[in-house]
Amino acid sequence: MWIYFGKNSGAELFWTVTGDVISAITCLSYENNEGYVNDIVVGSEDCTVRIFRNESIVQELSETDVVTRLVSLGEEYFGYGLRNGTIGVYNKVNRIWRIKSKNKPICFIGHDINQDGCEELICGWDNGKIDARLRSNGVVILKIQLDACVAGMAVGDYYGFCNILLICTVEGDIQCFSLHKSKNNVTLESSEDALRHLITKRQNLLLEIQSINENKCLSELSKTEIQRSNVSVIKANTELQTKLEVSPNKPCVNLTIQTNNNTPLRCVVLFAEGIFNEESYVVHPPENNSYTSSFLVELKPTRDMTTDLFIRAYAMPLIRSSDRNSYYLLSCTQLLPQFCLYRLLSQNSKLDYQTDLNSLQSTVFFVVHERPQRLAIWLNQNFILETNITVDENSTLSVVFEELRPARMYIPTINQTLNNSDIKQQNSSERLLHIIMTSKGEITIKTDNLELAANLLQSISRYFNITELSSICNFPKLFNTLEELIEMSNSYSSTQQQALVEMTSKSETIKELIVKAEDYRLNGNWKSLKKTIQLLSAANHDILSNYYSRMTDYEASNNCLKCINQIIEHVSSLRVGKYKTNVINMCRNALKENNIGALKKIIRTGSN
Structure with a gap:
C-alpha cells in the first residue's frame, strides 16, 4: 500500500503510496544512468508493475495476475513472476519474453552463468525444479530437479569455491551446485536443446518446400483434375x-x-x-x-x-x-481498445440524457492546448464506436457513454451482527460517463467512478504527450467516504491500544496465578489450587478473546488503510508529473496531522 525507506537510525529517506498491497520490490537503473541507480520497481496485487524515481512514477506496466516476484538483471532489465505461473523479462517497458507454467515461481535470482556479461534469470519452482534462462530470449541453459519445493536460493563463495548456487528446500535440505564454466564449455542439455531446435527448423523447412511444390502443381491443374488428385484446397x-x-x-x-x-x-x-x-x-x-x-x-x-x-x-x-x-x-x-466496455449513448448531451447527467456531481476539470478534433480521434481509437465521432471547427465536443462494467466505489457499511465495521465494495447506481471539450481546450469528465476518471486522464495525457498537468476535481461521495474511513481507522487504532493495555494487564495476572498455583501444589493446599486454576483458566480465556478481537480489528484497520491509500493513488492519478507527486506528499502530511479539511482541499484542487 505504501513504500517506505529509512536509514539504520530510523530517519526517513523515501515514502510514497501505490494502488494496492505491495507483493514484490526490487531496484535497478531504469535509464542505465549513473545518476539514477536506485529506481524502484514495485509489483502489487492490482496486477501492476510501477517504476518509481524518487516519488514520481516513471512507468506503469499492466500484467494479467498478481505480481509475486521481481529481480534486477542488470542494466535496464528486470525479471518478473506472476501468481498464475508466468515468468518473463522486461527491458524498460518492452517485454522481451514470457513463458507460462502450471507450476508457481517461488524465488528469483540473477547471475551470469555463461559469462557473456548478461545476468541470467534463475527461477526456483514449487515442484522442486530450478532453471536458468537467458535474459535475451528465455532459452533454458541450466536445469536442476530436486525432490522438494524450493524455499530460497543464493549465489556466492562457499568453502573456497566460487559461483556456488545454494538452494534451500521446504524440508530443510540445503544443496550446493557449481555454476562455474568456461565460455567455450557447452553442457549436454544445451547441446540437446540446440539439436532439438535444428530438427524442428528442418521439419518446418521441409513442410514449406512441400507446400510450395504442391501449390506449383495445383496452379497447373483444372478443377476436375484437382478433384481426381485427391488433395484439399481452399480459395487462394x-x-x-x-x-x-x-x-x-x-x-x-x-x-x-x-x-x-x-x-x-x-x-x-x-x-x-x-x-x-x-x-x-x-x-x-x-x-x-x-x-x-x-x-x-x-x-x-x-x-x-x-x-x-x-x-x-x-x-x-x-x-x-x-x-x-x-x-x-x-x-x-x-x-x-482500452475502454471497450463503454457503450456510446449520445453525441448531443443537451438533447439526450440531460436529466440523468444533472445528477452527476463528480467531475474532473483540466485544460490542454489541443483542439476538440484531436480528442475525437482519441475517442475513436480508445472506444468501440459504430461510426467515428466528428467535431466541427470551433464547436464543443460532448459525448455520453454508459459503463457496462459495474462502477465500484468504496462505501463503509456497519455489520451490527459482528459488532464491527467492514469495508465493502458496492455497485454504484450511476453508470454514466460524460466527456466535454470546448474549443478553448477545457476538458470536463463527469463520472462517479474515480478509477475510471483517473484512467481517462492518464490515457489522454499520454496521447497528447503531456508531461505536466494539473486538474480540479469534485467527488462529494468520495469526500464523505474518505472522512468515514479516516474516522474508522482512528477508532480502530485507539481500540487496539486499549486492547493491548488490557492484554498486558491480563498477562501479569496470569503470571501471578501460575506462581500461586505452584506454591499451593507444593504445600498440598488442593482447595486453593483448584480455585487458582479456575481463575487461571478464566484469565486465559479472556486473553484469547482479547487476542481474537485484536486480530479482527487489525484486519479491519488494514482494510481501511488500504482503501485510503487506493483513493489517494487514484486522486493523484488525476494529475500528471510533479503535480501528481505533490498531491501524494501533501495528502500524507494532512493524514499525519489528521486534517480532513486540508485533505479535501488537496484532493479537490491539488494544492493546500
Missing part, C-alpha cells in the same frame, strides 16, 4: 475478418470472426492476456454439424487495458481429400 484469397461491437443487450463486447468468402471454419482458438482463463479460449462445434463460416465470441475484460487478441482458425477445404483431418490454418490479430 481466403482470409479471416474480425469485427468488434458493443453488445446492445449484454455487458460485453461481441467479437465476430468470419471468412471473407464463406469458407466454413472447423474451430477457432483465441489467445489474449487478462480476458480468458488460462489466457486462451476455444470454439469447437461438435462433429457432423453444419459448419458455419462465422463465429461470435463474447469478451468481458475485467480491467480497462489495451489487449491484443491473437486469433487462429481452422478452415475446411471446399474440395476435401481422403484425409478428413486436414485443415488450413488462418490467423489474424485484433486490437481490443
Whole structure:
C-alpha cells in the first residue's frame, strides 16, 4: 500500500503510496544512468508493475495476475513472476519474453552463468525444479530437479569455491551446485536443446518446400483434375475478418470472426492476456454439424487495458481429400481498445440524457492546448464506436457513454451482527460517463467512478504527450467516504491500544496465578489450587478473546488503510508529473496531522 525507506537510525529517506498491497520490490537503473541507480520497481496485487524515481512514477506496466516476484538483471532489465505461473523479462517497458507454467515461481535470482556479461534469470519452482534462462530470449541453459519445493536460493563463495548456487528446500535440505564454466564449455542439455531446435527448423523447412511444390502443381491443374488428385484446397484469397461491437443487450463486447468468402471454419482458438482463463479460449462445434463460416465470441475484460487478441482458425477445404483431418490454418490479430466496455449513448448531451447527467456531481476539470478534433480521434481509437465521432471547427465536443462494467466505489457499511465495521465494495447506481471539450481546450469528465476518471486522464495525457498537468476535481461521495474511513481507522487504532493495555494487564495476572498455583501444589493446599486454576483458566480465556478481537480489528484497520491509500493513488492519478507527486506528499502530511479539511482541499484542487 505504501513504500517506505529509512536509514539504520530510523530517519526517513523515501515514502510514497501505490494502488494496492505491495507483493514484490526490487531496484535497478531504469535509464542505465549513473545518476539514477536506485529506481524502484514495485509489483502489487492490482496486477501492476510501477517504476518509481524518487516519488514520481516513471512507468506503469499492466500484467494479467498478481505480481509475486521481481529481480534486477542488470542494466535496464528486470525479471518478473506472476501468481498464475508466468515468468518473463522486461527491458524498460518492452517485454522481451514470457513463458507460462502450471507450476508457481517461488524465488528469483540473477547471475551470469555463461559469462557473456548478461545476468541470467534463475527461477526456483514449487515442484522442486530450478532453471536458468537467458535474459535475451528465455532459452533454458541450466536445469536442476530436486525432490522438494524450493524455499530460497543464493549465489556466492562457499568453502573456497566460487559461483556456488545454494538452494534451500521446504524440508530443510540445503544443496550446493557449481555454476562455474568456461565460455567455450557447452553442457549436454544445451547441446540437446540446440539439436532439438535444428530438427524442428528442418521439419518446418521441409513442410514449406512441400507446400510450395504442391501449390506449383495445383496452379497447373483444372478443377476436375484437382478433384481426381485427391488433395484439399481452399480459395487462394481466403482470409479471416474480425469485427468488434458493443453488445446492445449484454455487458460485453461481441467479437465476430468470419471468412471473407464463406469458407466454413472447423474451430477457432483465441489467445489474449487478462480476458480468458488460462489466457486462451476455444470454439469447437461438435462433429457432423453444419459448419458455419462465422463465429461470435463474447469478451468481458475485467480491467480497462489495451489487449491484443491473437486469433487462429481452422478452415475446411471446399474440395476435401481422403484425409478428413486436414485443415488450413488462418490467423489474424485484433486490437481490443482500452475502454471497450463503454457503450456510446449520445453525441448531443443537451438533447439526450440531460436529466440523468444533472445528477452527476463528480467531475474532473483540466485544460490542454489541443483542439476538440484531436480528442475525437482519441475517442475513436480508445472506444468501440459504430461510426467515428466528428467535431466541427470551433464547436464543443460532448459525448455520453454508459459503463457496462459495474462502477465500484468504496462505501463503509456497519455489520451490527459482528459488532464491527467492514469495508465493502458496492455497485454504484450511476453508470454514466460524460466527456466535454470546448474549443478553448477545457476538458470536463463527469463520472462517479474515480478509477475510471483517473484512467481517462492518464490515457489522454499520454496521447497528447503531456508531461505536466494539473486538474480540479469534485467527488462529494468520495469526500464523505474518505472522512468515514479516516474516522474508522482512528477508532480502530485507539481500540487496539486499549486492547493491548488490557492484554498486558491480563498477562501479569496470569503470571501471578501460575506462581500461586505452584506454591499451593507444593504445600498440598488442593482447595486453593483448584480455585487458582479456575481463575487461571478464566484469565486465559479472556486473553484469547482479547487476542481474537485484536486480530479482527487489525484486519479491519488494514482494510481501511488500504482503501485510503487506493483513493489517494487514484486522486493523484488525476494529475500528471510533479503535480501528481505533490498531491501524494501533501495528502500524507494532512493524514499525519489528521486534517480532513486540508485533505479535501488537496484532493479537490491539488494544492493546500
